[in-house]
Amino acid sequence: MAMLVNQLGANLTVRVVGAPHDLPALSDFEVVELPVPEPAEGEVLFRSIYMGLEPSMRRRMPTPVASPGPSGGRVEIGDVMPVGQLPLSDPIFAGHVGEVIASRHPDFAPGDFVKGGTSWRTYHAEPGRLLLKLDPRQTPLRQEMGVLGQSPFVAYCGMETIGQPKPGETVVVSAAAGAVGSVAGQLARIAGARVVGVASGAKARYVVDELGFDACIDRTAEAIGPALDRECPDGIDLYFDNVGGEIQRAAYDRLNNFGRLVVCGMVSEYNAPEPDHGPPLRPLLRKRLRIEGFVVWDHAALYPEFRRRMKAWMGEGRMVYRDDLIDGLASAPAALIALLGGKNVGKMVVQVGEDPT
Numbered sequence: 001m002a003m004l005v006n007q008l009g010a011n012l013t014v015r016v017v018g019a020p021h022d023l024p025a026l027s028d029f030e031v032v033e034l035p036v037p038e039p040a041e042g043e044v045l046f047r048s049i050y051m052g053l054e055p056s057m058r059r060r061m062p063t064p065v066a067s068p069g070p071s072g073g074r075v076e077i078g079d080v081m082p083v084g085q086l087p088l089s090d091p092i093f094a095g096h097v098g099e100v101i102a103s104r105h106p107d108f109a110p111g112d113f114v115k116g117g118t119s120w121r122t123y124h125a126e127p128g129r130l131l132l133k134l135d136p137r138q139t140p141l142r143q144e145m146g147v148l149g150q151s152p153f154v155a156y157c158g159m160e161t162i163g164q165p166k167p168g169e170t171v172v173v174s175a176a177a178g179a180v181g182s183v184a185g186q187l188a189r190i191a192g193a194r195v196v197g198v199a200s201g202a203k204a205r206y207v208v209d210e211l212g213f214d215a216c217i218d219r220t221a222e223a224i225g226p227a228l229d230r231e232c233p234d235g236i237d238l239y240f241d242n243v244g245g246e247i248q249r250a251a252y253d254r255l256n257n258f259g260r261l262v263v264c265g266m267v268s269e270y271n272a273p274e275p276d277h278g279p280p281l282r283p284l285l286r287k288r289l290r291i292e293g294f295v296v297w298d299h300a301a302l303y304p305e306f307r308r309r310m311k312a313w314m315g316e317g318r319m320v321y322r323d324d325l326i327d328g329l330a331s332a333p334a335a336l337i338a339l340l341g342g343k344n345v346g347k348m349v350v351q352v353g354e355d356p357t
Protein backbone atom coordinates (compact mmCIF):
# COMPACT_ATOMS: atom_id res chain seq x y z
CA MET A 1 0.00 0.00 0.00
CA ALA A 2 2.80 2.43 0.92
CA MET A 3 4.38 1.97 -2.53
CA LEU A 4 1.08 2.75 -4.27
CA VAL A 5 0.51 5.85 -2.15
CA ASN A 6 4.03 7.08 -2.96
CA GLN A 7 3.35 6.77 -6.69
CA LEU A 8 0.33 9.06 -6.52
CA GLY A 9 2.35 12.25 -6.14
CA ALA A 10 1.16 15.18 -4.08
CA ASN A 11 -2.18 15.72 -2.44
CA LEU A 12 -3.33 19.20 -3.46
CA THR A 13 -5.02 20.70 -0.38
CA VAL A 14 -6.56 24.06 0.58
CA ARG A 15 -5.89 25.42 4.06
CA VAL A 16 -7.41 28.40 5.85
CA VAL A 17 -4.77 30.97 6.77
CA GLY A 18 -6.96 34.00 7.60
CA ALA A 19 -9.93 34.92 9.79
CA PRO A 20 -11.96 37.25 7.56
CA HIS A 21 -14.07 40.07 9.01
CA ASP A 22 -16.57 39.94 6.16
CA LEU A 23 -16.25 38.53 2.65
CA PRO A 24 -13.19 36.23 2.58
CA ALA A 25 -10.25 37.19 0.34
CA LEU A 26 -7.95 34.92 -1.65
CA SER A 27 -5.26 35.69 0.95
CA ASP A 28 -7.37 33.85 3.57
CA PHE A 29 -6.58 30.59 1.78
CA GLU A 30 -3.41 28.72 0.93
CA VAL A 31 -3.04 25.95 -1.63
CA VAL A 32 -0.42 23.40 -0.53
CA GLU A 33 0.80 19.97 -1.50
CA LEU A 34 0.62 17.42 1.32
CA PRO A 35 1.43 13.70 1.30
CA VAL A 36 -1.28 11.29 0.17
CA PRO A 37 -2.67 9.62 3.32
CA GLU A 38 -2.26 5.88 3.98
CA PRO A 39 -5.68 4.26 4.54
CA ALA A 40 -5.88 2.55 7.95
CA GLU A 41 -7.77 -0.71 8.59
CA GLY A 42 -11.44 -0.14 7.64
CA GLU A 43 -10.58 2.92 5.53
CA VAL A 44 -10.72 3.61 1.81
CA LEU A 45 -8.40 5.88 -0.19
CA PHE A 46 -10.20 7.79 -2.93
CA ARG A 47 -9.32 10.50 -5.43
CA SER A 48 -11.79 13.37 -5.70
CA ILE A 49 -13.42 14.07 -9.06
CA TYR A 50 -16.08 16.63 -8.03
CA MET A 51 -16.41 18.75 -4.89
CA GLY A 52 -19.55 20.72 -4.06
CA LEU A 53 -19.38 24.28 -2.66
CA GLU A 54 -21.99 25.98 -0.52
CA PRO A 55 -22.30 29.29 1.32
CA SER A 56 -22.31 27.72 4.81
CA MET A 57 -18.62 26.84 4.33
CA ARG A 58 -18.03 30.50 5.15
CA ARG A 59 -19.50 29.90 8.60
CA ARG A 60 -16.88 27.24 9.34
CA MET A 61 -14.03 29.71 8.84
CA PRO A 62 -12.25 31.15 11.90
CA THR A 63 -13.68 34.34 13.41
CA PRO A 64 -11.36 37.32 13.96
CA VAL A 65 -12.14 37.46 17.70
CA ALA A 66 -11.35 34.88 20.34
CA SER A 67 -14.97 34.01 21.15
CA PRO A 68 -17.10 32.47 18.40
CA GLY A 69 -19.03 35.23 16.65
CA PRO A 70 -22.38 35.02 14.87
CA SER A 71 -20.78 33.18 12.03
CA GLY A 72 -19.62 30.53 14.52
CA GLY A 73 -16.22 29.66 13.08
CA ARG A 74 -15.07 26.17 13.99
CA VAL A 75 -11.91 25.85 11.97
CA GLU A 76 -8.54 27.02 13.29
CA ILE A 77 -6.00 28.96 11.26
CA GLY A 78 -3.89 26.41 9.39
CA ASP A 79 -6.64 23.76 9.24
CA VAL A 80 -7.74 22.27 5.94
CA MET A 81 -11.02 23.84 4.72
CA PRO A 82 -13.96 21.57 5.60
CA VAL A 83 -16.68 20.78 3.10
CA GLY A 84 -19.52 20.92 5.59
CA GLN A 85 -20.68 20.11 9.06
CA LEU A 86 -18.22 18.01 11.02
CA PRO A 87 -18.04 15.30 12.16
CA LEU A 88 -19.80 13.81 9.20
CA SER A 89 -22.45 11.33 10.30
CA ASP A 90 -23.99 10.30 7.00
CA PRO A 91 -22.30 9.96 3.57
CA ILE A 92 -25.39 11.44 1.87
CA PHE A 93 -24.08 14.81 3.02
CA ALA A 94 -20.45 14.32 2.04
CA GLY A 95 -18.71 16.87 -0.14
CA HIS A 96 -16.93 14.87 -2.85
CA VAL A 97 -17.59 12.33 -5.54
CA GLY A 98 -14.48 10.29 -6.25
CA GLU A 99 -12.82 7.10 -7.45
CA VAL A 100 -11.44 4.47 -5.09
CA ILE A 101 -7.68 4.00 -5.42
CA ALA A 102 -7.08 1.51 -2.60
CA SER A 103 -9.29 -0.12 -0.01
CA ARG A 104 -8.92 -1.71 3.41
CA HIS A 105 -12.68 -2.09 3.76
CA PRO A 106 -14.48 -5.22 2.46
CA ASP A 107 -17.29 -3.31 0.73
CA PHE A 108 -15.04 -1.23 -1.56
CA ALA A 109 -12.50 -2.04 -4.27
CA PRO A 110 -10.23 0.06 -6.52
CA GLY A 111 -12.24 1.47 -9.41
CA ASP A 112 -15.43 1.88 -7.38
CA PHE A 113 -17.02 5.33 -7.30
CA VAL A 114 -18.04 6.86 -3.99
CA LYS A 115 -19.48 9.91 -2.35
CA GLY A 116 -17.56 11.01 0.76
CA GLY A 117 -14.87 13.26 2.11
CA THR A 118 -14.88 16.07 4.61
CA SER A 119 -12.29 18.60 3.45
CA TRP A 120 -10.82 20.49 0.49
CA ARG A 121 -8.19 18.04 -0.76
CA THR A 122 -7.62 15.69 -3.66
CA TYR A 123 -6.93 12.39 -1.90
CA HIS A 124 -9.03 11.24 1.05
CA ALA A 125 -8.61 8.31 3.44
CA GLU A 126 -12.03 7.84 5.01
CA PRO A 127 -13.75 5.07 7.02
CA GLY A 128 -15.78 2.89 4.64
CA ARG A 129 -18.90 3.46 6.79
CA LEU A 130 -18.78 7.14 5.79
CA LEU A 131 -18.79 6.41 2.06
CA LEU A 132 -21.71 5.84 -0.28
CA LYS A 133 -21.06 3.59 -3.29
CA LEU A 134 -22.26 5.11 -6.57
CA ASP A 135 -23.19 3.48 -9.86
CA PRO A 136 -22.23 5.74 -12.79
CA ARG A 137 -24.11 3.44 -15.23
CA GLN A 138 -27.32 4.52 -13.47
CA THR A 139 -26.49 8.18 -12.79
CA PRO A 140 -23.69 10.39 -14.17
CA LEU A 141 -21.23 11.26 -11.39
CA ARG A 142 -21.67 14.98 -11.95
CA GLN A 143 -25.39 14.64 -11.20
CA GLU A 144 -24.57 13.00 -7.88
CA MET A 145 -23.02 16.32 -6.79
CA GLY A 146 -25.69 18.31 -8.65
CA VAL A 147 -29.36 17.50 -9.00
CA LEU A 148 -29.20 14.40 -6.77
CA GLY A 149 -26.82 16.03 -4.30
CA GLN A 150 -27.32 17.77 -1.01
CA SER A 151 -28.64 21.17 -2.17
CA PRO A 152 -31.73 19.94 -4.06
CA PHE A 153 -32.35 17.57 -1.15
CA VAL A 154 -32.30 20.57 1.22
CA ALA A 155 -35.03 22.19 -0.90
CA TYR A 156 -37.03 18.97 -0.86
CA CYS A 157 -36.79 18.60 2.93
CA GLY A 158 -37.82 22.21 3.56
CA MET A 159 -40.78 22.02 1.21
CA GLU A 160 -41.97 18.51 2.18
CA THR A 161 -41.68 18.83 5.93
CA ILE A 162 -42.50 22.52 6.58
CA GLY A 163 -43.52 24.54 3.54
CA GLN A 164 -46.07 22.14 2.04
CA PRO A 165 -47.19 24.46 -0.78
CA LYS A 166 -50.78 24.07 -1.97
CA PRO A 167 -52.42 24.74 -5.36
CA GLY A 168 -53.20 28.43 -5.81
CA GLU A 169 -50.94 29.64 -2.99
CA THR A 170 -48.32 32.36 -3.50
CA VAL A 171 -44.81 31.19 -2.70
CA VAL A 172 -41.71 33.40 -2.58
CA VAL A 173 -38.20 31.93 -2.78
CA SER A 174 -35.00 33.95 -2.25
CA ALA A 175 -31.65 33.08 -3.89
CA ALA A 176 -33.99 31.65 -6.52
CA ALA A 177 -31.30 30.93 -9.13
CA GLY A 178 -29.14 29.09 -6.61
CA ALA A 179 -28.58 25.43 -5.85
CA VAL A 180 -31.34 25.20 -3.23
CA GLY A 181 -33.68 28.00 -4.30
CA SER A 182 -33.97 26.89 -7.93
CA VAL A 183 -35.33 23.53 -6.77
CA ALA A 184 -37.47 24.92 -3.94
CA GLY A 185 -39.34 27.12 -6.43
CA GLN A 186 -39.81 24.35 -8.96
CA LEU A 187 -41.15 22.04 -6.25
CA ALA A 188 -43.72 24.69 -5.33
CA ARG A 189 -44.68 25.00 -9.02
CA ILE A 190 -45.08 21.21 -9.25
CA ALA A 191 -47.40 21.46 -6.22
CA GLY A 192 -49.54 23.97 -8.15
CA ALA A 193 -48.50 27.19 -6.39
CA ARG A 194 -47.73 30.56 -8.01
CA VAL A 195 -44.02 31.14 -7.45
CA VAL A 196 -42.11 34.41 -7.24
CA GLY A 197 -38.32 34.33 -7.01
CA VAL A 198 -35.80 36.87 -5.76
CA ALA A 199 -32.38 36.88 -7.46
CA SER A 200 -29.79 39.39 -8.63
CA GLY A 201 -29.19 40.85 -12.08
CA ALA A 202 -29.56 38.69 -15.17
CA LYS A 203 -30.35 35.68 -13.00
CA ALA A 204 -33.87 37.04 -12.49
CA ARG A 205 -34.60 36.44 -16.20
CA TYR A 206 -33.10 32.96 -16.05
CA VAL A 207 -35.38 32.09 -13.11
CA VAL A 208 -38.48 32.91 -15.18
CA ASP A 209 -37.35 31.85 -18.66
CA GLU A 210 -35.47 28.65 -17.79
CA LEU A 211 -36.77 27.55 -14.39
CA GLY A 212 -40.40 28.45 -15.09
CA PHE A 213 -41.10 30.64 -12.04
CA ASP A 214 -44.12 32.93 -12.55
CA ALA A 215 -42.06 36.04 -11.75
CA CYS A 216 -38.69 36.99 -10.31
CA ILE A 217 -37.58 40.21 -8.63
CA ASP A 218 -34.09 41.53 -9.35
CA ARG A 219 -33.03 42.51 -5.84
CA THR A 220 -30.26 44.73 -7.20
CA ALA A 221 -32.59 46.77 -9.45
CA GLU A 222 -35.42 47.80 -7.11
CA ALA A 223 -36.52 47.96 -3.49
CA ILE A 224 -37.75 44.58 -2.31
CA GLY A 225 -40.92 45.71 -0.46
CA PRO A 226 -42.73 47.47 -3.32
CA ALA A 227 -41.57 44.74 -5.72
CA LEU A 228 -43.17 42.07 -3.50
CA ASP A 229 -46.37 44.16 -3.32
CA ARG A 230 -46.47 44.24 -7.11
CA GLU A 231 -45.68 40.56 -7.69
CA CYS A 232 -47.74 39.21 -4.78
CA PRO A 233 -50.97 41.25 -4.85
CA ASP A 234 -52.77 38.63 -2.72
CA GLY A 235 -50.00 38.48 -0.11
CA ILE A 236 -47.56 35.62 0.53
CA ASP A 237 -48.58 32.20 1.82
CA LEU A 238 -45.13 30.67 2.02
CA TYR A 239 -41.70 32.27 2.08
CA PHE A 240 -38.75 29.91 1.59
CA ASP A 241 -35.87 31.90 3.07
CA ASN A 242 -32.32 31.28 1.91
CA VAL A 243 -30.90 34.68 2.77
CA GLY A 244 -32.36 36.28 5.96
CA GLY A 245 -31.90 40.03 6.44
CA GLU A 246 -33.89 42.65 4.57
CA ILE A 247 -35.58 40.22 2.16
CA GLN A 248 -36.75 38.03 5.03
CA ARG A 249 -38.26 41.02 6.81
CA ALA A 250 -40.04 42.27 3.68
CA ALA A 251 -41.53 38.82 3.00
CA TYR A 252 -42.47 38.30 6.65
CA ASP A 253 -44.40 41.58 6.70
CA ARG A 254 -46.46 40.38 3.73
CA LEU A 255 -47.34 36.88 4.98
CA ASN A 256 -51.04 36.02 4.92
CA ASN A 257 -52.95 34.44 7.79
CA PHE A 258 -51.61 30.92 8.38
CA GLY A 259 -48.53 31.81 6.33
CA ARG A 260 -45.31 29.80 6.69
CA LEU A 261 -41.74 31.02 6.80
CA VAL A 262 -39.29 28.20 6.11
CA VAL A 263 -35.89 29.19 7.52
CA CYS A 264 -33.45 27.35 5.28
CA GLY A 265 -30.41 29.63 5.43
CA MET A 266 -29.22 33.18 6.05
CA VAL A 267 -26.52 33.78 3.50
CA SER A 268 -26.76 37.59 3.88
CA GLU A 269 -25.48 37.15 7.44
CA TYR A 270 -22.61 34.74 6.84
CA ASN A 271 -20.18 37.60 6.20
CA ALA A 272 -21.71 39.99 8.75
CA PRO A 273 -19.97 40.76 12.05
CA GLU A 274 -23.32 41.01 13.92
CA PRO A 275 -26.39 38.75 13.75
CA ASP A 276 -29.71 40.15 12.57
CA HIS A 277 -32.29 40.21 15.35
CA GLY A 278 -35.14 39.05 13.14
CA PRO A 279 -38.69 40.27 12.71
CA PRO A 280 -41.11 41.27 15.53
CA LEU A 281 -43.24 38.39 16.79
CA ARG A 282 -46.60 40.09 17.38
CA PRO A 283 -47.85 39.36 13.80
CA LEU A 284 -47.01 35.70 14.44
CA LEU A 285 -49.89 35.55 16.92
CA ARG A 286 -52.32 37.76 15.06
CA LYS A 287 -51.83 36.02 11.70
CA ARG A 288 -51.29 32.52 13.16
CA LEU A 289 -47.98 32.23 11.31
CA ARG A 290 -45.51 29.39 11.43
CA ILE A 291 -41.76 30.05 11.36
CA GLU A 292 -39.65 26.93 11.32
CA GLY A 293 -36.02 26.23 10.66
CA PHE A 294 -34.67 22.87 9.64
CA VAL A 295 -31.35 21.15 9.14
CA VAL A 296 -31.08 18.65 6.36
CA TRP A 297 -29.23 16.07 8.51
CA ASP A 298 -32.44 15.45 10.48
CA HIS A 299 -34.23 14.24 7.36
CA ALA A 300 -31.77 11.71 5.92
CA ALA A 301 -34.55 9.08 5.90
CA LEU A 302 -36.25 11.05 3.10
CA TYR A 303 -33.25 10.72 0.77
CA PRO A 304 -34.31 7.54 -1.13
CA GLU A 305 -37.78 9.01 -1.73
CA PHE A 306 -36.23 12.31 -2.87
CA ARG A 307 -33.92 10.51 -5.28
CA ARG A 308 -36.72 8.48 -6.83
CA ARG A 309 -39.05 11.47 -7.25
CA MET A 310 -36.30 13.79 -8.53
CA LYS A 311 -35.28 11.27 -11.21
CA ALA A 312 -38.93 11.00 -12.27
CA TRP A 313 -39.34 14.81 -12.46
CA MET A 314 -36.14 15.10 -14.47
CA GLY A 315 -37.32 12.36 -16.82
CA GLU A 316 -40.66 14.14 -17.31
CA GLY A 317 -38.89 17.46 -18.00
CA ARG A 318 -40.50 19.06 -14.92
CA MET A 319 -37.25 19.90 -13.16
CA VAL A 320 -34.43 22.00 -14.59
CA TYR A 321 -31.07 21.93 -12.83
CA ARG A 322 -27.85 23.64 -13.68
CA ASP A 323 -24.40 23.50 -12.15
CA ASP A 324 -21.56 25.98 -12.37
CA LEU A 325 -18.45 23.86 -13.06
CA ILE A 326 -15.15 25.31 -11.79
CA ASP A 327 -11.86 23.88 -13.02
CA GLY A 328 -9.39 22.65 -10.40
CA LEU A 329 -9.16 22.60 -6.62
CA ALA A 330 -6.83 25.61 -6.64
CA SER A 331 -9.75 27.65 -8.02
CA ALA A 332 -12.03 26.68 -5.13
CA PRO A 333 -11.25 29.72 -2.89
CA ALA A 334 -12.12 32.16 -5.70
CA ALA A 335 -15.24 30.12 -6.44
CA LEU A 336 -16.41 30.28 -2.81
CA ILE A 337 -15.87 34.05 -2.79
CA ALA A 338 -17.87 34.34 -6.02
CA LEU A 339 -20.65 32.18 -4.54
CA LEU A 340 -20.88 34.42 -1.47
CA GLY A 341 -21.05 37.40 -3.81
CA GLY A 342 -24.00 35.89 -5.70
CA LYS A 343 -22.03 35.23 -8.90
CA ASN A 344 -23.17 31.61 -9.28
CA VAL A 345 -26.06 30.15 -11.21
CA GLY A 346 -27.12 26.80 -9.74
CA LYS A 347 -24.81 24.53 -7.78
CA MET A 348 -21.16 25.47 -7.74
CA VAL A 349 -19.16 22.29 -8.36
CA VAL A 350 -15.37 22.14 -8.49
CA GLN A 351 -13.87 19.61 -10.90
CA VAL A 352 -10.98 18.37 -8.78
CA GLY A 353 -9.82 15.59 -11.10
CA GLU A 354 -10.63 13.79 -14.32
CA ASP A 355 -14.00 12.04 -14.58
CA PRO A 356 -13.19 8.66 -16.19
CA THR A 357 -16.83 7.69 -16.76
Ligand SMILES: NC(=O)c1ccc[n+]([C@@H]2O[C@H](COP(=O)([O-])OP(=O)(O)OC[C@H]3O[C@@H](n4cnc5c(N)ncnc54)[C@H](OP(=O)(O)O)[C@@H]3O)[C@@H](O)[C@H]2O)c1
Pocket: 053, 054, 055, 056, 151, 154, 174, 175, 176, 177, 178, 179, 180, 181, 198, 199, 200, 203, 219, 242, 243, 245, 247, 263, 264, 265, 266, 267, 268, 269, 294, 295, 296, 297, 339, 340, 341, 342, 343, 344, 346, 347, 348
Ligand atom coordinates in the same frame (compact mmCIF):
# COMPACT_ATOMS: atom_id res chain seq x y z
N1 LIG B 1 -31.03 24.13 6.31
C1 LIG B 1 -30.12 23.33 5.82
O1 LIG B 1 -29.96 22.19 6.21
C2 LIG B 1 -29.22 23.85 4.73
C3 LIG B 1 -28.27 23.02 4.11
C4 LIG B 1 -27.48 23.53 3.07
C5 LIG B 1 -27.63 24.87 2.71
N2 LIG B 1 -28.53 25.65 3.36
C6 LIG B 1 -28.70 27.06 3.02
O2 LIG B 1 -29.40 27.21 1.82
C7 LIG B 1 -29.14 28.51 1.30
C8 LIG B 1 -28.86 28.41 -0.18
O3 LIG B 1 -27.65 27.70 -0.38
P1 LIG B 1 -27.13 27.36 -1.84
O4 LIG B 1 -26.04 26.38 -1.70
O5 LIG B 1 -28.27 27.04 -2.71
O6 LIG B 1 -26.49 28.74 -2.28
P2 LIG B 1 -26.84 29.55 -3.58
O7 LIG B 1 -28.27 29.99 -3.47
O8 LIG B 1 -26.45 28.76 -4.77
O9 LIG B 1 -25.87 30.80 -3.46
C9 LIG B 1 -26.11 31.79 -2.54
C10 LIG B 1 -26.98 32.89 -3.15
O10 LIG B 1 -27.40 33.76 -2.11
C11 LIG B 1 -27.66 35.03 -2.66
N3 LIG B 1 -27.04 36.05 -1.81
C12 LIG B 1 -25.73 36.19 -1.49
N4 LIG B 1 -25.54 37.24 -0.68
C13 LIG B 1 -26.78 37.77 -0.48
C14 LIG B 1 -27.25 38.88 0.26
N5 LIG B 1 -26.42 39.64 0.98
N6 LIG B 1 -28.56 39.14 0.26
C15 LIG B 1 -29.41 38.38 -0.45
N7 LIG B 1 -29.02 37.31 -1.18
C16 LIG B 1 -27.73 37.01 -1.19
C17 LIG B 1 -27.04 35.06 -4.05
O11 LIG B 1 -28.12 34.95 -4.99
P3 LIG B 1 -28.69 36.25 -5.73
O12 LIG B 1 -27.53 37.20 -5.86
O13 LIG B 1 -29.18 35.73 -7.05
O14 LIG B 1 -29.78 36.81 -4.88
C18 LIG B 1 -26.20 33.80 -4.09
O15 LIG B 1 -26.10 33.29 -5.39
C19 LIG B 1 -27.95 29.06 2.10
O16 LIG B 1 -28.41 29.99 3.06
C20 LIG B 1 -27.41 27.82 2.78
O17 LIG B 1 -26.71 28.10 3.95
C21 LIG B 1 -29.33 25.16 4.34
